[in-house]
Amino acid sequence: MVWLRNPKGKMMQRAAAKSWQWGVAGLLAIGLFLWASVARAQLAIEITGASGRQIAVAVPYLVGEESLPQAVTEVVRQDLARSALFRLVDVGLMRLPEDLPPDFAALASRGAEAALAGSVVAAGGGDWEVRVRLFDTVRRTELVGRALRVNASQLRWAGHRIADLIYEALTGTPGYFTTRLAYVVKSGNRYELKVSEYDGSHAVTALASPEPIISPAWSPDGRRLAYVSFEHKKPVIYIHEVATGQRRVAANFRGSNSAPAWSPDGQRLAVTLTQDGISQIYVIDLALNRAFRVSRSGMIDTEPVFSPDGQWLYFTSDRGGSPQIYRMPATGGEAQRITFEGSYNVSPDIARDGKGLTYISRIDGRFRVVYQDLQTNQRQVLTDTERDESPAFAPNGKMIVYATEVGGRGVLAAVSTDGRVRLRLSAAGGDVREPAWGVLPQ
């Protein structure tokens, strides 16, 4: 994939759009309809909540897009719709070439606050160049422009990338559409560790095992997964290279080995070991291949996660009589209690800006996802389901993916940190659990 120069520049003035584009519109309509049907069959997210004000965006088909084996803008529209932050404005078969100023008045009259213009041209060697520009139709300005050179296997990626550009230009926060999920699917007695697109779709199996797999964790560079496998009749931690499928044992000490979490620099792995009896937290230096004990409570300490600056470990402990979330220096030391409400707060994850904490809280016998602002310590219950588990922040910190149960079956869901948007990810397969949200390898 090659990033080309930003085509942003002075717009060329032309008298009128080429009329032939509209002449073939009828034929295109049929083709585009078929495309759309195929894409919709893969739709993996349903929106069960809604955000407040949605930004109205027009995403017409790109000029020349019909030459592609797959519609890029269909991916863009799905991504934007699923975020629930945007409302898609239907502009029919309108095309907006990126080298012409769009008809701002016409777009505004249809209610669009922003519109994507663009075209696809053959770039040789079986590649295409996808050129896009996003316009603010109210201020009549260009917001962002980009050209992507892609091959046939990168078209979905290109759609996700364009959706990320639009998301960031209109919300000020990076998008998450090019990120990946890892999760575990249990079907009968078979366990599969899957890696998918951000919405749970297009999954590939990284590992299949007749024994349980739990607690996958992405390395910060998006190349490796650490996880716990029970194939030895006990929990053992592995590190798995996603691209090659090669893996190695990261921790197989006497007793149980579990709850891996990467340090932000990818050099260390915080884990839970039981070599001294009860579950305690250790940090493995991956270069030295040695484990150092960091917690010494004599009570259960587990589920460690590094703060984004690498200075702290947040973790679950029952040292106060019930499981609560604490933090301690990443090299060990005195712990501070972070959660106080309720008698069961577990499975912490920290947003990458270090400001937000998510965890599972038992409330009236139900296990729910909670978001806690670490500056004000205010907490908000984000879900109303009964058996939520394993919450994990999206890389941009705006969404939280978690496992829950619907109709007796494990499914993945996501919720925005303000609780206004809730999505169902219907990753295929029997029982889906243990989601982890990671970045694309750089």
Added chain:
Amino acid sequence: MTRRFLIGVLLTPLVLAACSSTPTEEGSAGVEDRQVGATSAVASGSPAEALLAEIRNPNHPAHQRSIYFDFDRYEIKPEYQTLVVAHAQVMAKYPQVKVLIQGNADERGSREYNLALGQKRAEAVKRALVALGVAETRIEAVSLGEEKPVCTERSESCYAQNRRADILYEGEF
């Protein structure tokens, strides 16, 4: 006899390697001392085979392998003391045979926290056996958490069956 001696010699470094990392705060990571998914076959005529043959008899006091726990509890209840003593006696009779204790938890709540709860149950059984004179180095206590339930219904009687520690002997793990 020669073969049995050889197996003993071969196993000793593994056991020692495992022990040496136990009490210290440092240890070498990445130690993998078993084959993937291995359920090691017991050599014909081995002590492990003799032990298993003995307790396979339903009338043997160590025939049962499971110790059940109350909700959120980790101490061995009085009704299981006899069973633990019976296993300690079998272990004393066959001092070469290694033991794995797998702790379990019911499915409610965090998988990792349940793993830690299962570990406490396995450790309780291990400590009881050590108190009865079994060498600590022979016994490995591990947890399966909520991952391997024997009962999958959502009822209190089912949850109770999953709050459990199982005693496994060499050849069974």
